[in-house]
Amino acid sequence: EAWRWYYVVVGESHVDISDTWWQTETGGHLITSLPGCTPLKPGSVTLPFFGIEPGLLDATTLKEIDGPGEGLLVIKRPWPGQARTIFGDGERYEQVYFPVEGYYLTGDGARRDEDGYYWITGRVDDVLNVSGHRIGTSEVEDAVNTHPAVVESAVVGAPHDVKGEGIYVYVTFHTHVTIDKALLTSVKETVRKVIGPLATPDHVHPAQSGLPKTRSGKIMRRILRKIAAGTFDDLDDVTTLADPGIVAELIEGRKGVSM
Template structure:
C-alpha cells in the first residue's frame, strides 16, 4: 500500500477536487506535493459516489455522438448508471476477479461499464475495436477472460473467435443490431437492474486488481499489464498538474477507449480535477477540420493529443476557427517537433506542454505549468517519482550522457506503477532490477534537469561510433513539407557498423525520387547534427504499425535483413 502522511487529500476526504497547489517553481512543486492512499480505496465508490452525493449535478461529461448529438451528463448519472450496470453484470454471472474484455467506441457505455466493474470487482480489459478474431482468441485464452462487452459492429469478430474460447461465457452487445444467439443485450439487462449497489465489506479496493491493459507488442506478443485500485490516484498529477485543469474546464484528450491513454486523459484525473470530460465519438478516419469544428462549437478549454495531430492542425487555416476558449495544450506519445511547437504558439498564443509515461505507469515525466517548456523535451520527473537515467552498468548518467530511463522503487512512492505482467513473472523480474524499474527507453538529461527522449533501447542506431536515436532523425524529417510520417532504423553497414535508414510516407502531391531523397538528406543535415542524416531513404505508402498506432520498427528491420538495401 502506498502511503504518505500529512496530506490535504487524506485530511479532508476521499473525494476530489482537492485544493490545488499553485507552485511558482518546479522545486516548490516537489517540496509541497504529497498524496496518501486511503485504506481500500476504490475510485467508483470513494470518488464518484461520494462526490455525486455532495454535488450530484456537477458536470461530468459532454458527449458528442457520431451523428453530432450532444449529451450533457452529470456525476449523479454515472453514479446511478454504474450501480445499475454492476447489478446487471452480477445477475449475468460476473463476480469479483472475473476478467471482462471491453470493446466499445467512445460511447457513454464505456465509462459506465468501467465504473460498474470497479464496483463489482470484476477486472476490465479495455481493448481496441480493431482487434481481429485471432487477436481476440489470443487475449481471451491468455487472460482467461470470462465476459465481453462489445460494440455491435465488432460482435461478428468475437463470434468468429468464440468457439475457440471456452472461458468466454458471458457476452453483452451494445448497439441496435439484431442480437446473436447466446448474447445479452446491454439495454435489456440494464433496464431490469436496480439502481442501488451498496458497498459491502467484501467490496474491491486497495491492492485488488483494478484493470488490465494488453501492451501493444511492438517486439513480441502483447503482455498483460495489471494495475491495482490505487492506480486512479496516480493520475491526480495528470489531470490537476500536467493538464493544469480547473473546476469548470472542458477537457478533450483525443484518444481511443481501447488504450491506456483513455484513462490517462478521459477519466480519473480529469474528474478529480473538477473538469468536464469532453468526448467526441467520431467513427472512421480522423479529419482535422472536423476536430476544429467540434472544439470551436463546444468551447473546449483544454486539449491533449499526439504531436501528429498538432502537425495536421497547423496545416489547416486556423484563423477560420474561434479557439478563444482554448487555454491549455498538452501532448504525449511521440516527440514534439520544435517547428510544430512554434507554429502552434504563433497561431494560438499557447505553448504545448509535453509528458511521458507508459502503459506500465502513470505520468513519469512532464513539463508542468511552473516550468518553461523546451520543445522536444519530455520534461522533468513527476512529484513522487524518482526518475533517473542509468548506464549499462546501472550507474547514474551525468548530464548530457545518454542512458535508460529508470524509476527507483521506493516504499510509499511510485503511485500508479503496475503490479506486474500477469502470468509472466520472469518478464516482470527482467524489468525490476536492483531496486529500479527499467522502462526500456533511452534518454539523456540536460544541465537544467530536463529529459530528452531518444527511443527504445532496441531502436538505437550505432553508426561510426555514434549512438543515434530514431526520434531525433524522424523529428527532423517531418519538418519537411513533403513528409507526412517517417520511421528511422539502422541497417548493417560494413564500414559504419550500421547506417541510418529512413522509411518515409510522402504528402499528397509528392513522388519519391533520387532528387527528393537527396533534398531530404540535406534538410536533415540542417535540422540536426549532420552525422545523423539518413544515408538510405525508402519511400512507402504506409508504415507498419501496431493496432495502437505505434510504428513497428522491428518489422522494418526484419524486412531489411531479408533483402539487400
C-alpha cells in the first residue's frame, strides 16, 4: 500500500522506486533494481545484481528451494565486497554466517516469485514460537499497520505461561484518536482477521512518544524485547538512541501487565 501510494502520488506513476537489499557485511547492494531498466513489482527488491547468486533454503530441512517459494535468504557464491571475518573472532564469523556448508546465511527471510523477483519478509530471528506455531513479527506488524488509527508498530515476543511465547505489540497511534480498551481490542481484532486467531496479540502497548530508535532511524528491538519480558535492569547502553527518554515511558507502561 505504501509502495503504491508513493509511486502514484509522489512519483506520478512514472518515477522508479529503487528498493534494494544489502547488509553492512555485504559491502553494497546485492539485490536491486536498475532504475529505468528493471520492471518494478510493488514491495519487491527485484532481481540480483550482476554476479550475485541468491537462493532460498527451507527453514526446517535447510534444503535449497527451486523456483517460487519462501525461506531463508542465502548467497551461493562469493562476491567482491563480502566481509572476510569478524575482527579477533574468526570462529564466530564462520558459526554465524556459514552454519550451512556452501551458503552465506544472511539472517533474512525472503519470498521469490516465478519471475525470480525477491521480497524480503524480515529477520529470521524475529520469528515467534507461539504454542508451537512459527509466526513472523513482520507479518504481524504489517497486519497491525493496516488499522486506520496506527502510525507505526513493533512486535516482539514475551514470556507466556501457557503459550511459551506471547505476542507483544508496541503501537504509536495517531494523536487525534482516544486510546482506550476498545481501541486496543480493535487492533487485536484487526490482526485476527488479517492473519488468523493464532496471531492475535496478547498485549497492545501504546507508545505515544514513539519507539526507541537510533539516530539513523533503526528500531532497537533488543530494548523492546527486554521491556516486554519485564527485564528493566539489563537494557545495556541506551545513549545511542535518538531519544533515550522514551525508554522510561515504555517501562512505566509495562509495569502491572501480566501475560
